[in-house]
Amino acid sequence: MSASSGEYGEVFDRGYRHYAGPRLGTPHAIWALARYSMARALGIRRSWTAKIVPMVLYGAAAIPVAIAIGIRAFVPGFEFLDYPSLFTAIFLLVGIFVATVAPEMISSDRHDRLLPLYFSRPIGRTSYVLAKLLGAGILTLTIALVPVVALWLGNGLLSDEPLTAMQEGLGDLGRIVVAGAMISFYLGAIGLLISSFTGRKSVAVGVIILGFVLSESLAFAISQALQDQPDLTRWTFVLSPSLTIATMVDGLFGNVEFSADVPLAAVFAVMAAVIAICCLTMFAWYRREL
Numbered sequence: 001m002s003a004s005s006g007e008y009g010e011v012f013d014r015g016y017r018h019y020a021g022p023r024l025g026t027p028h029a030i031w032a033l034a035r036y037s038m039a040r041a042l043g044i045r046r047s048w049t050a051k052i053v054p055m056v057l058y059g060a061a062a063i064p065v066a067i068a069i070g071i072r073a074f075v076p077g078f079e080f081l082d083y084p085s086l087f088t089a090i091f092l093l094v095g096i097f098v099a100t101v102a103p104e105m106i107s108s109d110r111h112d113r114l115l116p117l118y119f120s121r122p123i124g125r126t127s128y129v130l131a132k133l134l135g136a137g138i139l140t141l142t143i144a145l146v147p148v149v150a151l152w153l154g155n156g157l158l159s160d161e162p163l164t165a166m167q168e169g170l171g172d173l174g175r176i177v178v179a180g181a182m183i184s185f186y187l188g189a190i191g192l193l194i195s196s197f198t199g200r201k202s203v204a205v206g207v208i209i210l211g212f213v214l215s216e217s218l219a220f221a222i223s224q225a226l227q228d229q230p231d232l233t234r235w236t237f238v239l240s241p242s243l244t245i246a247t248m249v250d251g252l253f254g255n256v257e258f259s260a261d262v263p264l265a266a267v268f269a270v271m272a273a274v275i276a277i278c279c280l281t282m283f284a285w286y287r288r289e290l
Helices: 025-041 048-074 084-087 091-111 113-117 124-144 148-155 162-168 172-193 201-226 230-239 241-252 264-290
Strands: none
Touching: 025 091, 025 124, 048 124, 048 230, 084 091, 084 148, 084 172, 084 241, 091 113, 091 124, 091 172, 091 201, 091 241, 113 124, 124 148, 124 162, 124 172, 124 264, 148 162, 148 172, 148 241, 162 264, 172 201, 172 230, 172 241, 172 264, 201 230, 201 241, 230 241, 230 264
16 A cells, blocks of 8 residues: 655755864853853842842842932031941841842752753752852942942942042951852852752742741840850850851950950861851762752
């Protein structure tokens, strides 16, 4: 029986050509993934509802700076807010910001089943973790560092001799940058670690906030229990993100109220260790699971 006249097929051998363009390597892949993660966390190219929380938090962080600069403009001799106080004032906002953006950056990949696709490419698990940490750190810098830099700039421009004041304040600017960077990557690493264990963003947000609350309560309870042992009490800041950050900021700016008993180098070492432990744990988790 002959084939139906309506059936027809052809085979074309087009062949394959190797990619001959530039190969940008792993660093470019890490940066590309970090940029994508930041854009997703901010709701870029998504519905307007995804942009509400980040914009509200940015606005809330700008309010104390605007008030401080406004008062300084009308009452030059009155200092309403200094740099350590501003870091303390926006800590809660930074924590909520991390709890919002970290799950969006990393839990979504698990929920959308993108991890096998990522890890099938040359980016690998180590590069994936570094890209997420880079994205979370840079994005958190926009709320942990930018408002304080804006206050520094406002104080300089509103002084009697702006150029001289800003030159003399370069030391403060350096301390602001160091403090902002450490806070951003420290909190960002913690948020990413918690978010990496679940594909449900709402669960990750709740656990991050609950984790911060429990850590503060635990640090307070232990410090109260060890009141008779000051050598041990001073190290309870390790359990509390807020105390860790406050001790670091006060040490940088020379406020001895909280930092007199703890070397600044030790605080930096603790924060760096937390970042490293979070990254190593995430790498081990992804290596085991996928």
